[in-house]
Amino acid sequence: MNPQVLGIFWPFGVFMIMLSVIGIYCMLLTYNLVRVLIGLELLIKAATLLVLTVGYCNGHIAQAQALVVTFIVIEVVVMTVAVGVVLGIRSHNGSLDVRKIRNLKG
Amino acid sequence: MVITVDIIILIFMILGALWAVMTRSLLRSAIALAFTSAVLSVLMFKLNAPLAAVFELSVCTGLISVLFISTISLTHPLTWEEIFQHMRERHKRFKYLPFIIVAVGIGLSMVSVKLNLPLPAPETNNDMRIVLWNLRRLDVIGQVVILLCGVFGVVILFKDEDKK
Numbered sequence: 001m002n003p004q005v006l007g008i009f010w011p012f013g014v015f016m017i018m019l020s021v022i023g024i025y026c027m028l029l030t031y032n033l034v035r036v037l038i039g040l041e042l043l044i045k046a047a048t049l050l051v052l053t054v055g056y057c058n059g060h061i062a063q064a065q066a067l068v069v070t071f072i073v074i075e076v077v078v079m080t081v082a083v084g085v086v087l088g089i090r091s092h093n094g095s096l097d098v099r100k101i102r103n104l105k106g
Numbered sequence: 107m108v109i110t111v112d113i114i115i116l117i118f119m120i121l122g123a124l125w126a127v128m129t130r131s132l133l134r135s136a137i138a139l140a141f142t143s144a145v146l147s148v149l150m151f152k153l154n155a156p157l158a159a160v161f162e163l164s165v166c167t168g169l170i171s172v173l174f175i176s177t178i179s180l181t182h183p184l185t186w187e188e189i190f191q192h193m194r195e196r197h198k199r200f201k202y203l204p205f206i207i208v209a210v211g212i213g214l215s216m217v218s219v220k221l222n223l224p225l226p227a228p229e230t231n232n233d234m235r236i237v238l239w240n241l242r243r244l245d246v247i248g249q250v251v252i253l254l255c256g257v258f259g260v261v262i263l264f265k266d267e268d269k270k
Contacts, residue, residue: 055155062233065234066234069157
């Protein structure tokens with residue numbers, strides 16, 4: 001890879017990895033289901049940033065944009081259904097705490 | 107100079123993400139997520155992707171924030187006792203996160219990467235609309251199918267149980 005292109009890509013790559021670490025840490029260590037969704041959202045943002053940066057560096061920004069638009073549509077649908085599931089869990093269990101969801105235990 | 111501005115915007119994005127994860131109020135967390143999305147859309151503008159940036163700004167910053175805030179308002183608030191107990195627990199679990207992020211950032215910025223990947227041929231078609239509607243037509247069909255799946259999923263999830 002061209003060193004100039006790598007010089008553009010690598011700072012974005014470092015921050016993309018940092019954003020992924022924040023999202024994974026949030027998903028692993030939180031007990032609140034809404035915060036799990038926020039962690040998932042951060043991970044999706046990191047993936048979006050990666051796709052756009054690679055498209056920019058390769059000179060294929062139009063294809064990257066088309067892919068990002070598809071990502072955003074899928075992201076919204078996933079979040080809407082996940083929020084519905086979270087609200088259903090809350091109405092069944094009375095809590096958003098994952099430690100109190102024991103219906104499928106065993 | 108340009109890359110310096112980009113790095114400042116990226117630092118703001120990471121700070122917004124940290125705020126979203128570490129703040130104790132769920133409402134503030136949703137607002138911080140919207141801030142992160144807004145900063146990401148600025149980055150998209152800078153990366154010559156204005157249409158993706160507009161989508162990100164309107165959908166991720168607007169719609170998903172509304173979704174999260176509606177969900178938070180539909181769930182009952184915690185009592186003060188629960189909030190204080192929760193704060194102590196959260197502080198124990200999340201106090202290492204900023205140090206981990208700083209360590210990852212410093213570690214990765216010290217790594218010298220040498221990728222010898224060949225670059226593909228430059229793009230012939232620079233218009234995103236032509237790419238989306240002509241080259242990636244199957245993606246559009248997939249988007250429609252996924253949207254319909256989401257709509258039916260939400261309808262089933264919120265179906266009135268009294269009709270049974």
